[in-house]
Amino acid sequence: MPKQRVQSERGEERFKAIGPAEFFFRNIELTGFDNYTRAIFQTVKEMLDNSLDATETHGILPRITIVIERLNEAKASKEEEEKKEIKGSKDGIYRITVDDNGIGVPQDKIPYAFGRMLYSSKYVERQTRGTYGLGVKAAVLYAQKTTGEPATVISSPIKDKMTYRFKVSTNISTNEPDVKERGSWTKSGDWHGTRVSVIIEGNWRRARSKVVEYVRRTAIVAPYADITLITPDGTLIRYPRRTKEMPKPPKEVKPHPLGIDIETMKRIAQLTTAKTLLQMLTTEFQAVGAKTAKAILSMAGLEPDLEPKKLTEEQIKALVNAMKEYGTTKRYKAPSKEALSPIGEKLIKIGLKSMLNPEFVTAVSRRPSSYSGHPFVVEVGIAYGGEIPPSDAPVLLRYANKTPLLYNERNDVSWKVVSELNWKNYEVSFPAPLVVLVHVASTKVPFKDVSKDTIADVPEIEAEIRLALQEAARRLKRFIIKKRKEEELAEKVITFLKYVPEIA
């Protein structure tokens, strides 16, 4: 029977190439925009993350306002209406605007930064919240998909005398920005920063709690930021600045030999200004001095004075292999931590204390470590008691490069470590009023998904989380034991006082 059909179908394949804009437009759910609820959440997240990068990373105390407005009610299709159990069909069209006091975007870069997939200022060895060059553009695509409205960007770059305004969307076929309107005017005050708006279909009713939680968790680890959220319900939520101290901004660094692959090496060999191989090794990499460089070259069987641009494919391969080989016999200096910007124990404690009002708080910021040549640092905070309500398991606050992770918790390496810890050993028995914060900062956080929901369980990272958590939990244990002793003592005193008359 199948034989019949075969003849007409066989070998009649039509091949097609698509570009990145079309890929992400077709598969927008990969970027986190997988339903009307998540769409509002993801838009706020991507825009807020960008605003924090544009301020904090440049030493500016962030002042950010998020406004979500409902433009009109959306109608459900008959198909949607009939399925009454459908949670999260759209309940309106929303304009989402985020306004910051950041460094701004240069005029000529604005169309690309917001209208071209895979365009970014963050493709460098340095810790930032964005690493894909996709975040806000996914929101722009989603707007195109649902309402067809372009994004509006107003930006006043910090070193510029003008303010610029663009309406921009993306040409899906070519991945070129499609500028619908542009204008500019001379700055009046000394405002610098960026305001971005997109108009999308969404479901605010269901998104509300997630959005509020995202902003709150952001504020916990950024007590130096002033963040305001105005919702379509007309409520205003404000997290005022609680300290002027900020983490040290990250610096761009050179690649580490253990993070190098053949493709990267090819690129470096093409772009370097070094005239010899030896010079290239010592100037283009961290952790490689003249001695190390010579050892690597001799392992690779390459002359030190070869010209980098003339290396053959085989020579490049030999060089990369020797670099790795060297790592199996000697030890490189660990990847530089200059590129990292952890939150720090002090700020974690300020954040947890001011937001949760616990009885006890502690924070552990580990020393930088690395995986596959990428530096990373793990930080853990614990808050306990006070106004924290008891729960059956620790409440976990996950962060990657200072951004909260709210979705798909059970698939995250932090969840694994926190749920595997034997809390009894630390005198915690559930239900307990326990909040655990885990922060992983890296120049390359190994996310499992484009939507940046979960961190992969890279063994090195897992081990660091465990060590930090154990240390913080030991401190909690000491607190609990001390407190219990005090309570026992107090009880004894009371008992004693009760019996005093009898004794007397």
Place this chain on the structure above:
Amino acid sequence: MPKQRVQSERGEERFKAIGPAEFFFRNIELTGFDNYTRAIFQTVKEMLDNSLDATETHGILPRITIVIERLNEAKASKEEEEKKEIKGSKDGIYRITVDDNGIGVPQDKIPYAFGRMLYSSKYVERQTRGTYGLGVKAAVLYAQKTTGEPATVISSPIKDKMTYRFKVSTNISTNEPDVKERGSWTKSGDWHGTRVSVIIEGNWRRARSKVVEYVRRTAIVAPYADITLITPDGTLIRYPRRTKEMPKPPKEVKPHPLGIDIETMKRIAQLTTAKTLLQMLTTEFQAVGAKTAKAILSMAGLEPDLEPKKLTEEQIKALVNAMKEYGTTKRYKAPSKEALSPIGEKLIKIGLKSMLNPEFVTAVSRRPSSYSGHPFVVEVGIAYGGEIPPSDAPVLLRYANKTPLLYNERNDVSWKVVSELNWKNYEVSFPAPLVVLVHVASTKVPFKDVSKDTIADVPEIEAEIRLALQEAARRLKRFIIKKRKEEELAEKVITFLKYVPEIA
């Protein structure tokens, strides 16, 4: 203090655009290649999936051989070695080869199909295992990243007299294929098909169980396929064909009005050969006849004889809105199921029976349904008792377009439904010997990740899974009750027989 640093850092951003090859090369973990273990698994998966598409989708009974060879032991770096607890560092370099009897790849398409991201023959409205145009290319990128070796492709297209051989990798900067070698010869027999090899670093020791399980689960739902796996340990695992019956191949269909967005409409208006808007609506869409088309056009306030290519942006928007609007008042015919190719109840039962040897087996194949204009169908199978070992929860076999899903189970919509079901109501109390198979087939499976691990909980899909599962569970319940009665009866008979002498 921060003020100081500010001046040197502010506003000095370097912007950069990258292409899709560089994006996925940098972030290869997004495609599933996130560690040495998963890399072997993912390579086998992508190549096996392609081979099944190239056979079954075209009515050819699949005969596929997978060979995994260890080429040499890999050395761990000092850094890696020191961390003894590191699970899954590499244990070798592997050549993975998959050989099929499919339709082959046309000569001029081979370099692109294997060396260019986002190039595919599956970007059409039709159920296939590949939909991203990324699968085998991710393996090629991973090979470039870890061993620098190009892929080897030998293909003999079904309608061609020649066989072709290419060695190809990807130019990371340009996303153009980089052909290292090419050759061709006249076919001797009538072989048609494709053989693909890549050479990657991996960890076979840890990957083994996942690879074996993937092939086994593939064989469960493809009893018409003959699959052989040869491992580096020298073992040969063969799943011989158990039936010649195959599911009906899917057909390409036109888009449904509820699946249309502004960008797609723009494209259709540009590419259509229709001379008028009315003609365009009736010829380019499914479920739109002349009457419906006229109603839509009048809602949009557009003349039926407008020329499609001359539509303005505003007119396109009005048209798309009217199409959706029409869906809120009238009902479109449901999306065509021609594009789907479910497994079918019979094959699911054959598969479960032959692989698990259960005492009871049932399968429910629901009627096609749709979400956002995409048709889908849900199938559920249950196997119970017999050689199935008891476990504390149902063992879940998840499938999307006939491919097994093995990772991140708890994040999947099927897990949600299966774990929420009150099994007590169906006379199942755990531990129980229960296996549940859930298959979601669609022209557009809403995966949550590029690595295709989990299906998003789209409400329409969730509801269908629940209905199918309940039906299958009811059948199981009847079986269990009947069996219990028989056992009780048997016991009574035994008891009776025991007492016979006394009565007598």
